[in-house]
Amino acid sequence: MTDMHVKYDPATRKGDEAKPIKSELLHINMGPQHPSTHGVLRLFITTDGEVVHSVTPYIGYLHRCAEKIAEGNTYHQYTIYTDRMDYLAAMNCNWGWCYAVEQLMESVGAGVEVPEYAEYVRVIIGELNRIASHLIAFGTYGLDIGALTPFFYALREREAILNIFEKVCGARLMYSYYDIGGVKWDIPPDALEEIELFVKLFPKKLDEYNALLTGNKIFVERTADVGVVDEETCLAYGCTGPVLRAAGVKWDLRKDEPYSIYDRFDFEVPVGTGAMGTVGDCWDRYWVRMEEMAQSTRIIEQALAQMPREGEVMADMPRKLKIPTGEIFARTECPKGEMGFWIVSDGGGEPFRVKTRSPALHNLHVIEKVGEGQMISDLCATIGSLDLVLGEIDR
Amino acid sequence: MSALDLNAIEETLRAEIEGDVIVSVDADAAQPGFTVAAERMTEVALVLRDSFGFDRLLNVAGIDHEGFDDKGKGKHRKIAQYAEDGTVEPVTDPATADFGVAYHVQNLSTKAMIVLKVRVPRDDAKVATVSSVWPTANWGERETYDMYGIEFTGHPDLRRLLLPEDWVGHPLRKDYEMPARYHDVPLEGLPLAVREAQQIDGGDGE
Numbered sequence: 001m002t003d004m005h006v007k008y009d010p011a012t013r014k015g016d017e018a019k020p021i022k023s024e025l026l027h028i029n030m031g032p033q034h035p036s037t038h039g040v041l042r043l044f045i046t047t048d049g050e051v052v053h054s055v056t057p058y059i060g061y062l063h064r065c066a067e068k069i070a071e072g073n074t075y076h077q078y079t080i081y082t083d084r085m086d087y088l089a090a091m092n093c094n095w096g097w098c099y100a101v102e103q104l105m106e107s108v109g110a111g112v113e114v115p116e117y118a119e120y121v122r123v124i125i126g127e128l129n130r131i132a133s134h135l136i137a138f139g140t141y142g143l144d145i146g147a148l149t150p151f152f153y154a155l156r157e158r159e160a161i162l163n164i165f166e167k168v169c170g171a172r173l174m175y176s177y178y179d180i181g182g183v184k185w186d187i188p189p190d191a192l193e194e195i196e197l198f199v200k201l202f203p204k205k206l207d208e209y210n211a212l213l214t215g216n217k218i219f220v221e222r223t224a225d226v227g228v229v230d231e232e233t234c235l236a237y238g239c240t241g242p243v244l245r246a247a248g249v250k251w252d253l254r255k256d257e258p259y260s261i262y263d264r265f266d267f268e269v270p271v272g273t274g275a276m277g278t279v280g281d282c283w284d285r286y287w288v289r290m291e292e293m294a295q296s297t298r299i300i301e302q303a304l305a306q307m308p309r310e311g312e313v314m315a316d317m318p319r320k321l322k323i324p325t326g327e328i329f330a331r332t333e334c335p336k337g338e339m340g341f342w343i344v345s346d347g348g349g350e351p352f353r354v355k356t357r358s359p360a361l362h363n364l365h366v367i368e369k370v371g372e373g374q375m376i377s378d379l380c381a382t383i384g385s386l387d388l389v390l391g392e393i394d395r
Numbered sequence: 396m397s398a399l400d401l402n403a404i405e406e407t408l409r410a411e412i413e414g415d416v417i418v419s420v421d422a423d424a425a426q427p428g429f430t431v432a433a434e435r436m437t438e439v440a441l442v443l444r445d446s447f448g449f450d451r452l453l454n455v456a457g458i459d460h461e462g463f464d465d466k467g468k469g470k471h472r473k474i475a476q477y478a479e480d481g482t483v484e485p486v487t488d489p490a491t492a493d494f495g496v497a498y499h500v501q502n503l504s505t506k507a508m509i510v511l512k513v514r515v516p517r518d519d520a521k522v523a524t525v526s527s528v529w530p531t532a533n534w535g536e537r538e539t540y541d542m543y544g545i546e547f548t549g550h551p552d553l554r555r556l557l558l559p560e561d562w563v564g565h566p567l568r569k570d571y572e573m574p575a576r577y578h579d580v581p582l583e584g585l586p587l588a589v590r591e592a593q594q595i596d597g598g599d600g601e
Contacts, residue, residue, distance in 0.1 A: 059556065063558065067567060238529075256506060257506065342497065346464045348464070361534065394557060
C-alpha cells in the first residue's frame with residue numbers, strides 16, 4: 001500500500017525507478033448488477049490499480065423496443081408505454097408524449113386546446129413528480145457514496161408524494177394520468193389539501209436534507225472537483241437538465257421555450273457556480289437538483305393560488321384519434337433533462353414512426369469522456385451524480 | 396423559437412460546399428430544414444456548426460419509409476405479419492422504399508432549431524457520419540445502425556448500441572422478422588408454430 005503514490009508513467013506502465021511497482025491493465029465488468037449503477041447498466045472498465053483508463057458502457061438490458069411497439073398502437077395506447085421509460089418520473093414522461101402529440105396535431109391544423117384548468121393540474125402534478133424524482137436522486141446519491149441516512153429521509157417525503165398520486169389516479173408508479181388533450185381525472189379535494197400541506201412543509205424538509213448532506217465534510221470531499229463536466233463537453237455530448245445547468249448554462253425549457261403555462265410562474269433556474277470546487281463537478285449537479293426542488297415547490301405554490309376553482313380536465317377529443325400526415329419533434333423538461341419525441345404520422349390512427357430522445361442516454365454517454373483517469377470510487381460518485389434511469393436509456 | 400434564416404444557410408451551403416449538396420429545402424414543414432445529400436452530411440454539419448452556431452445535436456433518428464401512405468390515409472401496408480393460427484402471411488413484394496435519417500440541431504444562443512434529413516436507398520444505405528462534428532452523434536448513429544442497419548461511413552466505432560452484438564436483423568425495419576430463437580432460447584411473443592416453422596437461430600449468426 002505504500003507504493004500507491006508512486007508516479008505512474010502510462011507509456012511504460014510502470015512507476016518511477018526509485019520504487020518500481022509492477023502494474024498491468026485489468027479489465028473489469030462493473031455491473032450489470034452493481035448497486036451503484038442504478039439498474040442494469042454494465043460498464044466495461046480498464047483499470048490500472050485504482051485508476052480508470054477507459055470506460056465503455058454497455059446498455060440495452062432493459063430494451064423493449066418501445067419505438068416498434070408505438071408503430072402498432074394508437075396514440076392513446078402508447079401513453080402507457082411512456083410510463084415505463086423513466087419510471088421515477090412517469091408523469092413527466094406522459095406529459096412529454098401528450099405534449100408532442102398535441103404539438104403534432106397543432107402543426108397539421110387539427111389542434112386541440114388543453115383547458116386552462118387541466119394545464120394547472122398538469123403543472124402541479126408534473127412538478128410534484130419532479131420533486132419525487134430528485135428526492136430519489138438525492139437519496140440514492142447519498143447511498144452511492146456511503147451515507148445511508150439521507151435515503152430514508154428522501155423516501156419519507158417521496159412517500160407523501162406517492163400517496164397524493166395514489167389519491168389522484170390510483171397508481172403509485174405507473175400513472176398514465178396525462179392524456180392527449182388534458183388529464184384523465186380531476187384532482188380530488190382531499191388530495192389538493194394534501195398538496196397544499198406538502199408544499200407548506202417541504203421547505204423545512206429541504207433544510208433538513210441540507211443539514212444532513214449538503215455541507216457535510218465527507219460528502220464535499222467525495223463530490224467537489226470530481227467528475228467535472230464543463231459547458232463545452234455538455235453541448236458536445238448532448239447533456240441536458242441538471243447536468244447542463246450544473247455546468248453553468250442557464251438553460252431550462254420551462255424558461256427558454258416555455259410550454260404549457262410555465263410563462264405564468266416566477267421561478268429561478270439554478271446553475272452550478274463551483275461553490276465547493278469546480279463548476280460542473282458532482283457537487284454542483286447535486287446542488288442544482290436540491291435547488292430545483294425548492295423552485296418546483298414555488299411553482300406549485302403559485303399554481304395552487306392561480307388555479308381556477310374548477311374546470312374541464314379534458315379538451316373535446318375525437319373518439320378515434322387520426323392525425324393527418326405530418327411530423328414534429330417536441331421536447332419537454334423532464335427531471336433528467338430534455339425528453340423529446342419525434343413523431344411521424346401518415347394519416348392513420350397509429351404513428352408511422354416514433355423516436356424518443358432520452359435525456360439520460362445522452363447524460364450517460366459523457367461518462368466515456370469524464371470517466372477516463374478517475375479513481376474507481378470517483379467513477380461511482382460520477383455515475384450517481386448523473387442520475388441515470390435505465391428504463392429510459394434502453395426504452 | 397426564433398426565426399430561422401433558411402435562405403442565408405442555403406446560400407452559404409451552396410457557396411462553401413462544391414457540388415449539389417442540397418436535395419430540397421423543406422421550408423413549409425412545421426419545423427423547417429433541408430434534405431441534403433447523404434455522402435456530404437459531414438461537410439454540411441461542419442458548416443452549420445461553425446458558420447451558424449448550431450452547437451447542440453438534439454436527436455438522431457432513422458426511419459424506414461416502407462409502406463408510408465402517400466395519400467395520407469394511414470393505411471400503410473404492414474409487412475411480416477403473423478396470422479392467428481401461427482402461419483406467416485406471405486410477403487407478396489419485398490420492401491423497396493428507402494431509409495431516412497433526421498437530425499434535429501439547435502443553436503443554443505438564438506434557440507433556432509433546424510431539421511436535417513437524408514434519404515438513402517435500401518440496398519446501399521450509407522450516410523456520412525457527423526460524430527466528428529457533434530460527438531453525441533456517436534451513440535445516435537450507433538442506435539440508428541442497430542435499428543435500421545444504416546451504415547455511417549467514417550464512424551469510429553460502429554457497433555450495435557442496444558441489442559446484443561450477435562443479434563440478427565434490424566428490428567425497426569418495417570420488414571423485420573423476429574428470429575425464433577436466441578442462443579437456443581425460444582423467443583416469446585411469436586406463436587409457437589411460427590417459432591417451430593422458422594427454425595431460425597438468432598444466436599450464432601449463421
